Amino acid sequence: MRMVLKAQIPTEAGNDALRSGSMPKIMETAVAALKPEAAYFTLDGGDRTCFFYFDMQQSSQMPPVLESFFTELHAKVSIQPVMNMDDLRIGLGDLMSGT
Template structure:
């Protein structure tokens, strides 16, 4: 299932992770683990935020993904998403 992972990092934790060099390592290991089809980085409400779209094979993957991020001061949300093709397929399946 295609999902969107949103990670928002506390500013103090992010500043420390950048200063000690753990931020690039954390992001690189996450990318290697989830193999996203898209990755975006921005700010949300004044906090560093990342968005990853990837294919989650099973919900049991959530702890392995989330716990590493939680341990590094991030708030995490993982939710199912669709691309345009998925939406068109879903709409076509609606029994009218």
């Protein structure tokens, strides 16, 4: 199932991770584990924020990736299902056909 992981990194924890040099490693590890179709990095509410769009095969994928966001970056993390346009077309088609 296609999912989006959003991680908001508080300023102080992000600054510490940058100073220690751990930020690039944490992000590279997340990308290697998730193999996202897209990864975006921005600001949200004044916090460093990243979005990873990926295919979750099993819920057991969550702990190896999420724990570094929690323990090393003190991030606020959310994961939720998302659709692309093809998924939406299929879902709406099923809705309209009554299946």
